[in-house]
Amino acid sequence: MTISPEPFFESLFRTAVAAADPQRIIPAFLPERPKGRTIVVGAGKGAAQMAQAFEEAWDGPLEGAVVTRYGYGAPTKRIAVMEAAHPVPDAAGLEGSRHLLRLVGNLTENDLVVALICGGGSALLPSPPPGMALEDEIAVNEALLASGAPISAMNTVRKHLSTIKGGRLAAAAHPARVVSLVVSDIPGDDPALVSSGPTVPNPATRQDALAVVKAYGLRLPAAALRHLHSQAADAPKPDDPRFAGNEVRIVASAARSLEAAAAEAEKQGVKTVILSDAIEGEAREVGRVHAAIAREVALRDRPFQRPVLMLSGGETTVTIRGKGGRGGRNTEFLLSLALAIDGVPGIDAFAADTDGIDGSESNAGAFADYTTTLRLRALGHDPKALLAAHDSWSAFRALGDLFAPGPTGTNVNDLRAVLVR
Known part of the structure; x- marks a missing residue:
């Protein structure tokens, strides 16, 4: 499957936003x-x-x-x-x-x-x-x-x-x-x-x-x-x-925007499933669940066969324990997912808030893949420590993997996309 993940994910984001x-x-x-x-x-x-x-x-x-x-x-x-x-x-x-x-x-x-x-x-x-x-x-x-x-x-x-x-x-x-x-x-x-x-x-x-x-x-x-x-x-x-x-x-709504993004992915030749438009819960836990499904697909071709794009929407939460770092629910989701897919080849992920802002910083979200944690460690960062400190923004900033489209003029919650090639 020859596809460049970042432009592909960006096209899905633009389509989801356009639908709203x-x-x-x-x-x-x-x-x-x-x-x-x-x-x-x-x-x-x-x-x-x-x-x-x-x-x-x-x-x-x-x-x-x-x-x-x-x-x-x-x-x-x-x-x-x-x-x-x-x-x-x-x-x-x-x-x-x-x-x-x-x-x-x-x-x-x-x-x-x-x-x-x-x-x-x-x-x-x-x-x-x-x-x-x-x-x-x-x-x-x-x-x-x-x-x-x-x-x-x-x-x-x-x-x-x-x-x-x-x-x-x-x-x-x-x-x-x-x-x-x-x-x-x-x-x-x-x-x-x-x-x-x-x-x-x-x-x-x-x-x-x-x-x-x-x-x-x-x-x-x-x-x-x-x-x-x-x-x-x-x-x-x-x-x-x-x-x-x-x-x-x-x-x-999120449902309509997810359906539009799915149609765009299918048009580009990527089989797509929508997991849910109403996922809630701790961002890091939702990240682990998405990662578990992605690993199962990558290693065993179940419950979906590769290649496949999995989409989800809804609004996760981040419970701050102690002094929080810089980040938002989408980057926290992605850093947690990256830790859980560490080293499993062929998995790429994206998550962003459709209003253009994730948390209090200027990015909407970020990109991640199976090399994210490896690259962080090579730069001298501990991804587990960054996640524990709710400092996911710093992790993706260090990698140059933040996604910052600016204000979009609409808001139908988060768009999460996991591609298993």
Whole structure:
């Protein structure tokens, strides 16, 4: 099998991202024009690109604003683009939340609110309830990010410590009709969990949030714990009459992007299987499982025959123990996989976040193969020690194997690809 892994993997990444490109997908999901005003609100790492695509496709007057990460803006004419911090909230995000709530206030049943929601909005829309300060919400977010909890559990806590999440933005827009266009980065594509569902409620209760706090040993600020123990933390339920008539449309997801990447690989002559679009768990453990399957294929031609490409999506987690190094879930996945395939020839791997950023550095992910750990040791690095220190970014930087496409304008979670030749 003659194929150059890095260009091949890059072509799959570009195809997966294109399948979730707002310019391509938004026009197919436009709601009917209202008798009254059209207000656009939104949040997420691809919210500016969604806003740009929406206003280009919308045939009628509109106004509004979206909040995105610093450096992720896009030129718009009628929808203001506000930038704030991610993954740890800041004061700019707090002002963004307040502005969105102001925009949807005092509307009528003749008005339409279009919510453009994608991954990243949980951090971009801090809005602490009375009794909590922004510093408290920042501390909550930092505790959640270090906990190793899945995104569904994190967002259950977040929505109960907010005045905008958990459907509250849509409730504030009542009696206007709300149509949410959602780019899902959530395993299973529950729209209520994308960015903690500012316009989409779900049944989770504050008792569920307290159970998450206990299960993951979260050390939250006293003000946050007091709020979770009070009825004031209760979020609107899906059957709340304020949500009657609202619509939610999933416009892009990991499943659709994986299917597009698989079709591209098949077009290039590579047999492809999709393992799952909803894989969760510790990144290093998921790496070991993918490596075990790859080894079985490489050594015994089972459960798939070589050559084969295995794709997966979803969102893994990294539980920080002690002082963490530099890296993200995709590079941690790859370093763990590389250790487990050490010396087994013919295995190449790639993992990247489709929003263009893995963790807090500027890369989306990296490339690895069966020589990764050998090359690291030759440079004087201990791959096991780097993995133990959550310093996978440093490992792939030393090798020159980081993948940094820059912001993509969308976010449908991670793309993982393992090629066995």
